[in-house]
Amino acid sequence: MSTSGVYTAIQPQETGFDPDARIRLEEHFKKLIEQNQIQSAAYLLSSNGKVFAKNAFGQLKYTDPDSVYKDDTIRKIASVTKLFTATAIFQLVEQGKLFLRQSVSEWIEEFKNATYEKIQIWHLLTHTSGLQADPGYFQEPYPRGWWDMLFAFEPETEGPDAVTDPEDLEKERRSQWIRSLLAGQPLSAPGVEWSYSSAGFNVLGEIVSRASGMPFEQYVMEKIVKPLGMNRTFFEIPEELHDEVCWINEHEENRDTKKHDRKYSPQRAGGGMNSTLDDLYRFGQMLLNNGTLDGVKILSRKSVEKMSSNGLNSGVEGFCWGGRIKNFTYGLGASLTGHDDWLPVGSYGHEGAGRCKLIVDPQHQSVVVFFVPSNLDWCPGSINGTQNIIGSGWL
Amino acid sequence: MQDTIPIHEGWTSASPEEAGFDRQNLRRLDDHYASIIASGTIQAASYILARKGKVFAHRSLGKLRHGEDSADMLPDSIRKVYSITKVFTAVAIHQLIDRGQIFLNESVSRILPEFDNDKHRGITIFQLLTHTSGLQGDPGFYLEPYGLPWYEWMASEAKKAYPHINWLQVVISGPMQRMPGKEWIYCSSGYAILGEIIAKVSGKSYEQYIQDEILTPLGLTNTFFKVPEKFRDTVCCTNEWEKNQIYNPRERTAEMPNVAGNGLYSSLEDLWRFGQMMLDGGIGNGNRILSKRSIELQTVNHLHGLTSRGWGNLHTDFKYGLGWSVDHYDLASPGTFSHEGYGHCGLYVDPVEELVFAFLVPSHKGFTNESVVTPRAIVWSGLE
Numbered sequence: 001m002s003t004s005g006v007y008t009a010i011q012p013q014e015t016g017f018d019p020d021a022r023i024r025l026e027e028h029f030k031k032l033i034e035q036n037q038i039q040s041a042a043y044l045l046s047s048n049g050k051v052f053a054k055n056a057f058g059q060l061k062y063t064d065p066d067s068v069y070k071d072d073t074i075r076k077i078a079s080v081t082k083l084f085t086a087t088a089i090f091q092l093v094e095q096g097k098l099f100l101r102q103s104v105s106e107w108i109e110e111f112k113n114a115t116y117e118k119i120q121i122w123h124l125l126t127h128t129s130g131l132q133a134d135p136g137y138f139q140e141p142y143p144r145g146w147w148d149m150l151f152a153f154e155p156e157t158e159g160p161d162a163v164t165d166p167e168d169l170e171k172e173r174r175s176q177w178i179r180s181l182l183a184g185q186p187l188s189a190p191g192v193e194w195s196y197s198s199a200g201f202n203v204l205g206e207i208v209s210r211a212s213g214m215p216f217e218q219y220v221m222e223k224i225v226k227p228l229g230m231n232r233t234f235f236e237i238p239e240e241l242h243d244e245v246c247w248i249n250e251h252e253e254n255r256d257t258k259k260h261d262r263k264y265s266p267q268r269a270g271g272g273m274n275s276t277l278d279d280l281y282r283f284g285q286m287l288l289n290n291g292t293l294d295g296v297k298i299l300s301r302k303s304v305e306k307m308s309s310n311g312l313n314s315g316v317e318g319f320c321w322g323g324r325i326k327n328f329t330y331g332l333g334a335s336l337t338g339h340d341d342w343l344p345v346g347s348y349g350h351e352g353a354g355r356c357k358l359i360v361d362p363q364h365q366s367v368v369v370f371f372v373p374s375n376l377d378w379c380p381g382s383i384n385g386t387q388n389i390i391g392s393g394w395l
Numbered sequence: 396m397q398d399t400i401p402i403h404e405g406w407t408s409a410s411p412e413e414a415g416f417d418r419q420n421l422r423r424l425d426d427h428y429a430s431i432i433a434s435g436t437i438q439a440a441s442y443i444l445a446r447k448g449k450v451f452a453h454r455s456l457g458k459l460r461h462g463e464d465s466a467d468m469l470p471d472s473i474r475k476v477y478s479i480t481k482v483f484t485a486v487a488i489h490q491l492i493d494r495g496q497i498f499l500n501e502s503v504s505r506i507l508p509e510f511d512n513d514k515h516r517g518i519t520i521f522q523l524l525t526h527t528s529g530l531q532g533d534p535g536f537y538l539e540p541y542g543l544p545w546y547e548w549m550a551s552e553a554k555k556a557y558p559h560i561n562w563l564q565v566v567i568s569g570p571m572q573r574m575p576g577k578e579w580i581y582c583s584s585g586y587a588i589l590g591e592i593i594a595k596v597s598g599k600s601y602e603q604y605i606q607d608e609i610l611t612p613l614g615l616t617n618t619f620f621k622v623p624e625k626f627r628d629t630v631c632c633t634n635e636w637e638k639n640q641i642y643n644p645r646e647r648t649a650e651m652p653n654v655a656g657n658g659l660y661s662s663l664e665d666l667w668r669f670g671q672m673m674l675d676g677g678i679g680n681g682n683r684i685l686s687k688r689s690i691e692l693q694t695v696n697h698l699h700g701l702t703s704r705g706w707g708n709l710h711t712d713f714k715y716g717l718g719w720s721v722d723h724y725d726l727a728s729p730g731t732f733s734h735e736g737y738g739h740c741g742l743y744v745d746p747v748e749e750l751v752f753a754f755l756v757p758s759h760k761g762f763t764n765e766s767v768v769t770p771r772a773i774v775w776s777g778l779e
Contacts (some may be wrong), residue, residue, distance in 0.1 A: 068464055110540075110541075113540040114542055115537075115539055116540070133570070137570075138514070138570040138571075139513070139514070140514055140568075140569060140571075141512040141513075141515065141564075141567075141569050142564045142565070142567060142568035142569070143568065143569070144568045144569050146552075148552075148553065148556065149543060149549075151544070151548075151552045152543070152548065152549075152552075153541070160635070178567060179541045180541075181539045182540065182541045183539075183542065183543045183544075184531065184534075184539060184541070184542070184543040185531075185537050185572065186537055187570070297561035
C-alpha cells in the first residue's frame with residue numbers, strides 16, 4: 001500500500017535511528033488502516049536537517065477506495081495552525097509592536113472591563129486566560145461553542161433599538177464574534193487554570209491583524225509561509241489542487257469546496273491551515289534551527305526558546321479532557337512533551353484534530369511530522385502509539 | 396402636571412387600628428410612592444397588607460400603561476409577577492414530596508434521563524430549589540459585561556441549528572459554572588427543570604398542574620399563565636415588549652421550556668391569598684394545599700458556609716430556604732420569608748408579626764432602592 005516507496009536520503013546508521021523501528025512504524029500504520037481506525041497515514045522523520053524517512057499509505061478520498069494518499073498530499077492541519085499564530089505574535093514582539101504581558105484590552109476594547117482587563121497576551125498563548133475552553137474539553141455531555149451564541153449579539157436592524165448609523169452597524173457586526181466569545185463568565189481568573197481554548201487563539205489572530213495592519217491569514221502567508229517556501233500550504237486551498245487533498249468525510253469536503261462568507265467571522269488563528277509533510281517539515285526545521293531556514297530568518301533564537309519552554313507557574317491545574325493534571329507545563333504557543341513520554345523532554349510541537357502532529361526534538365535534532373486521518377472520536381493508537389514507536393527508535 | 400396622584404382603594408376586612416398598624420405609616424407609604432411616581436422612578440405602585448389574616452390596606456396609584464392617556468393602575472389590576480412564579484413551583488414540588496412521589500435529596504437524573512451522565516448526576520432537587528446546583532446562573536448575575544442569552548431564547552435558536560436536540564439538553568449545555576453544592580448562583584433555568592420534574596411526575600403539563608393543584612383549590616381566579624382576552628385590558632405593563640406578550644402570547648409547545656421560573660400573571664389579592672396560605676400552615680379557601688411540615692422546611696435556611704457573589708455582592712455564608720428567600724432585610728423579623736420578581740414586585744410573609752405584604756412597583760428601571768427598600772422600612776416601622 002505504500003506510495004512513493006521507502007525514501008531514504010541518508011543511511012539509518014548515520015541518524016542513530018533504529019531501522020527496525022521504522023518498519024514497526026509502517027506496520028503500525030498499515031494495521032490501523034486495516035482495522036478502519038484511520039483512513040490513511042503519512043509520516044516524515046528527519047535528522048540533522050535531512051529527511052531520512054518519508055512514506056504514505058491508504059486512501060486519499062473517502063468516496064474513492066482506489067484513490068491514493070501520496071507523500072505530498074495536502075491535508076488540514078487544524079490546531080497545528082496555533083504554532084503559526086504563536087510565531088506571528090513573537091515576530092511582532094521582536095518588532096516592538098506588542099508585548100507578552102500586555103493587556104488584551106489595549107488591542108480589543110471589548111476586554112476593557114473588570115471581568116476581562118487582566119487577561120494578557122501570554123495568557124492566550126498558554127491557554128490560561130480563563131476564556132471558554134473548546135467544546136468537549138470538560139467532557140461535558142452537551143457541548144456548545146461561542147458560535148452557538150452568535151444570534152444573541154446581532155445588531156438590531158428593526159424596531160426602536162435599531163442601529164441606524166452604517167458605521168456603528170458595521171462595528172457591531174465586526175465585533176459580534178468577540179462579544180459572543182466573551183458572553184457569560186470566564187472559567188477562572190487569568191493564570192490560574194489551563195483550559196485549552198481555540199477561542200483564545202482567535203483573539204490572538206485578531207491582535208495580529210490589528211498590530212500588523214493586515215488580516216491575520218494574509219500576515220501568516222506573507223511573513224511565514226511564503227518566505228519558508230511552503231508552497232503547498234494554504235488557508236484556502238486553490239481549486240486546481242482539490243484533487244490532491246485528503247478528505248475523510250462530507251463535512252471536510254464541504255469545508256474546502258463550498259463558498260463560505262467569512263466577512264464577519266474571526267480569522268482562523270486557532271485552526272484552519274492545510275499543509276503537507278514537506279512543508280511542515282520546513283516549518284519544524286526552522287524552529288529546530290532556532291528561527292532560520294535556508295538563510296531566511298523567521299524568528300530570533302530567543303523567541304523560539306520562549307515558545308518552546310514552560311511559561312507557567314507551578315500549581316496550575318488543568319482538567320484536560322479528564323486527565324486532571326496537577327502541575328501543568330506549557331510553552332508560549334507550543335505543547336511540551338511530558339516527562340513520561342517516549343519522546344525526550346525538551347521536544348515540543350502541536351497536535352491537530354483530524355488528526356496530525358508536528359514535533360520538534362532538539363535532543364535528536366529531529367523533526368517529526370505525521371498525518372493519521374480518522375473519523376473516530378478517540379484513536380490513541382494513531383497518536384500516542386505512533387509517538388511511542390518513533391521515540392523507541394532512537395538508539 | 397399633576398399635584399396629586401389619585402389613590403384607589405380596594406376592599407379591606409379590617410382597619411389599620413384593628414390590625415395594630417399605625418395609620419400614619421400608610422399615609423407615608425402613599426406619599427412616598429406618589430413622589431417616586433412623580434419623579435419617574437416608577438410608573439405605578441400598588442400594595443396589599445394583611446395582619447392575622449385580615450387585609451387592612453389595599454391600594455394603588457399611578458398608571459396602568461406606559462403610553463399617554465393611560466388608565467390608572469387599580470388595586471385589582473393584573474401584572475406579570477415573573478420570579479414570584481418560583482414559589483408556586485416550590486409549593487408544587489413540596490406537594491409532590493407530601494404525596495411521596497419525589498424526595499428532596501434525590502438526583503434529578505432519576506426523573507430526567509438527560510441528567511444521567513457523569514457531569515449532571517450529582518444535581519439534586521434540593522439544589523435546584525436552593526440555587527446551589529452549580530448550573531450557569533441568570534444573565535447579569537455576576538454583572539458580567541456580555542450576558543449569555545436567556546435559556547428560552549437559547550433553546551429556540553438551538554432547535555433551529557440542531558433539530559434533534561431537546562430544551563433540557565440546551566439548558567444544561569456547556570460546562571457547569573461550579574460543582575453542585577458549592578456556591579449560590581441564582582438560576583431561573585433550574586426552575587424550568589423543576590417544572591419539567593412536576594410535569595413528568597404528575598403526567599400533566601406544568602401549567603395544568605399549577606392550575607389544578609394550587610390556583611383552583613386556593614381560589615386564585617386572577618392568576619394566569621396566559622391572560623384570558625377579557626382581562627387583557629386590565630393588565631399593567633411598562634413597555635411594548637410586555638404589552639405584546641399580553642395580547643399576543645406565544646403558543647407553548649412541549650418542545651419549549653416551561654415557564655416555571657417566571658411565567659405567572661397575578662393580582663395583589665391573589666398574592667396575598669397565596670402568602671396567607673403559607674402563614675396559615677398550608678390551608679386556604681377551605682382546602683389543604685400543603686402540609687405544615689413542608690412549610691416549616693421551605694421557610695428556614697438550609698445552607699451552610701456557601702458563598703454567593705451575585706449582583707456585585709460577596710456573601711460568605713449565604714442563607715436560603717427551599718425556594719423562598721429567608722433574608723429578613725432591614726426591619727423584618729427573623730423567620731420572614733419572601734420572593735421578589737422582575738419589573739419589580741414582591742411577596743413577603745413575616746410569621747412573627749403574622750404579616751403579609753405584597754406589592755407591585757411597575758417600572759422599566761426594574762429594582763430600585765426607593766421603590767423596594769424604603770417601602771419595606773415604612774411598612775415594618777408601622778407595626779405596633
